Amino acid sequence: MFKIIKIDLSSKKIDFEDATNLHRDYLGGLGVNTKLLVEFTPPDVDPLGPENNLIFGAGTFVGTLLPTAARTELTSKSPLSNRFGTSNSGGLWGAALKFAGYSHVVVTGKSPTPVYITINNNQINIEDATHLWGLNTCETVERIKREKGSDYQVAGIGPAGEKLVRFASVQNNYHGAWGRTGMGAVMGSKNLKAVAVRGTGEIRVADRRSFAGVMTEAFKKVINNDSFGYTKRYGSMVVADPYNKIGALPGHNFTRGYFDDWVDTRGRGIFEKKYKEKDLACFSCPIACTHWTNVREGKYKGYENKGLEVSFDLEFGAKLGIKEIAEILKCAEVCNLYGMDVISASGVVAFAIEANQNGLLGKFGAEVPGTWGDFPGIVKLLEHIGQRKGVGDMLAEGIKRASLNIPGSDRYAMQIKGVEMPVRDPRGKWDVWMLGYLTNTRCGDHLRTRSPVDNLLGQVRDCFEEEIAVAEDIINNLDMPKNLKKAIFGAPPYKVDIPLMAKYAEDLITIINSAGLCIRPPVHRALGADFYARALTAVTGHSYTEREVLAAASNIWDLQHEFNVRAGEKKAEYVFPDRFYEEALPVRSGNKPPLSRDVINRVLQRYFAARKWK
CATH class of the missing domain: 1.10.569.10 (Aldehyde Ferredoxin Oxidoreductase Protein, subunit A, domain 2)
Incomplete structure (x- = not known):
């Protein structure tokens, strides 16, 4: 169930490695990807050079019937940031990899000519892709499915990846993508057009009875979460x-x-x-x-x-x-x-x-x-x-x-x-999510730091604390260790401590991305560390506690940060562009003031202290 395929495109050598112990310490998916990248990729490596590793990691739960168990992480050194790079995608690709008998694929080296990789259960081949080179992503998927079979799931690049556009994506079949941090450029630098997977096996969990219990619990919690209806309606x-x-x-x-x-x-x-x-x-x-x-x-x-x-x-x-x-x-x-x-x-x-x-x-x-x-x-x-x-x-x-x-x-x-900064202006609303733009180990991005009780209310800006906008019983029922809950919310709940919640949110999302579930609100809000500890125990047979999974997630985040530091990252880089500190933001009611450099720096000091970073 937890097995790595290692493919060297330079030598055309294919090896296999058991990943059971790695899953014990690094949870799976993103966690194992992180460990593999840090261990085998020098931080000063050229992201577009043959020595850089490209790592696909299907989460531990992927292929099971836990709700949203479809997510796969794709990790490498980023050619865009020159730092830790990773992206996440759902669909069917990860499940196909797990059904084929593998959890991870590590690709290194560079082929002298365009190739693509096929994984058909225990048959792994490196095949000629000269006829695919130059095709767009949908044409690539269509051609591979026509040649190999419609049940193949395809991760492939388009012309941008071939031409090493530094933010090139890897497309997941026709409509999904591993989008951020330039993983498509890394594939293109290796002359790798696609990785096509077909799997017909089954997933065996360690404790079927316990797994049935956590699966039923998860579906009930997700479907009954207050965010389920509007997320399903609008996405x-x-x-x-x-x-x-x-x-x-x-x-x-x-x-x-x-x-x-x-x-x-x-x-x-x-x-x-x-x-x-x-x-x-x-x-x-x-x-x-x-x-x-x-x-x-x-x-x-x-x-x-x-x-x-x-x-x-x-x-x-x-x-x-x-x-x-x-x-x-x-x-x-x-x-x-x-x-x-x-x-x-x-x-x-x-x-x-x-x-x-x-x-x-x-x-x-x-x-x-x-x-x-x-x-x-x-x-x-x-x-x-x-x-x-x-x-x-x-x-x-x-x-x-x-x-x-x-x-x-x-x-x-x-x-x-x-x-490149995404989707929301921190002057318009400052919260845990916006702090995450600075603290995110894959750099200026929005999907790795999000409070499970975030809100969309326009509140008076306080960079250290955020008003609670959910009912007190939601806080009380939140799947979070009691000591953390008290530290973050106070007792009784008063406000959200933004730096402390940022650390917790990053650790929780690291668990989710390692387990292979989705971070949509019905999952993110309904399931916490205690649930993941019990579910990981049922699936893997390893015994986990709530404290252990949070500690593992924090260690994974630290490894990513340490990789960035060794790659040259400085504390001075934790900064927004000048516009956000110097210009007001025009809105319907007038102008929202710029951010304060001094205040944001003090928030970052609190965050660094929580992480025990220098």
């Missing part, structure tokens, strides 16, 4: 309108937090009414938060695709100012076909537009839109980035590197530690 789009209401959108490259016409043009209600066709689910998921979209009217009538994810809406709709949902979906489709992270792609385009508006692009100005919401111009620029054509070649290096080549443009480079 990630549930937050789109509240972000606009509280003035926290990343509008026009983080220069405005609110749009008067948002609800009527890009809001969740208009999406549900005019575009949503049906619900879609990952393996073993009762939530079905993904939706199939059908454009029913207008010039794009008949257009169908998966969506609308809130990241598409906030990135292309808010950050780039596109007003029509069909056009937002088409921007996302361009990124998916080329194989590019949506957030980084929209981030570099926003940077280029604002730099162009300020007259900084010189000869490249004609290639970049001069106004927000220019759909044809934005699509053309996205394509040029995926092709590394013209100014797209420079933008394909990511915001940080691109800004170094354009004097005076660093003010418009919305990045943290080299990774």
Whole structure:
């Protein structure tokens, strides 16, 4: 059940290793990936060199019938940040790997010619991919399924990965992705087009009776959680309108937090009414938060695709100012076909537009839109980035590197530690999530630090504490150790201690990403460390306690941080771009003040103390 395939593309050598003991100490999935990367990848390695390792890790629960047990982590040294890189995706790929008898795949070296890997139960092959090179991601999936069988699950790159766009994604079949931190560029640097998996075996848990108990418990808790109904109805789009209401959108490259016409043009209600066709689910998921979209009217009538994810809406709709949902979906489709992270792609385009508006692009100005919401111009620029054509070649290096080549443009480079900032403005609402933009070990990102009791209320800013916006009984019933609950909330619950909750939230999400479940609110809020300890015990046969799984998660996070430090990270990098400290944020009610450098630094000191970091 816990077995690693090790593939050296330089020598074409394939080895196997038992991972049972690694799972005991590092929980599985992300945790085992972290240990393998840290142990076998020097921190000073070139991310696009053959010595860098690319590691797929299906979570410990993946392939079982625990709710949302579908998530696989993809980890390497990031070519975008030059730090720890990792991304997470669901769908069916991870379950297929587990059904084939493996939990992890480690790829190193570089093939002299394009290849792809096939895993068909115990048959692992490195096959010629010259006929696949140059295809977009959907064409790649279609061709492999046609040649090998429709039951193969495909992780593949598009032209952006082949051309080493530093934020290239690895697409998961037709519509999923390992998006952030440039894992597609690492695949491309190895001349690896795809990893296609077919598995027909079964998952054997250590204690079937105990597993049946935790499975029933998990389904009841997830389905009965207060967030289940609206998450199923809207998916990630549930937050789109509240972000606009509280003035926290990343509008026009983080220069405005609110749009008067948002609800009527890009809001969740208009999406549900005019575009949503049906619900879609990952393996073993009762939530079905993904939706199939059908454009029913207008010039794009008949257009169908998966969506609308809130990241598409906030990135292309808010950050780039596109007003029509069909056009937002088409921007996302361009990124998916080329194989590019949506957030980084929209981030570099926003940077280029604002730099162009300020007259900084010189000869490249004609290639970049001069106004927000220019759909044809934005699509053309996205394509040029995926092709590394013209100014797209420079933008394909990511915001940080691109800004170094354009004097005076660093003010418009919305990045943290080299990774483009996503979806929400910290001036609009400061909370645990926003602190996580700075503390995240995969750099400026939003999906590794989130409070299980976060709220979408517009509150008076307090960078150290956040008002509790849920009923006291929800706090009392939260699956969290009593000592942590008292330290974070006080007794009785009064406020959320943001630095302490950030550490706990990171540890909890590390457990989730190692176990292979989803971080959607119904899971994130309903299941905690005690549940994961009992479920891990039932599945693996190892005995875990609540304290042990939290300690293991904290150790995993520390390993990622230590990797970054050895790769050159400095404490001074834990900082937002100057805009957030120097400019007010225009919102409906006026302006929200900039952040205070001194206050944010003191919050970080509290966080570092909680982590016992220097």
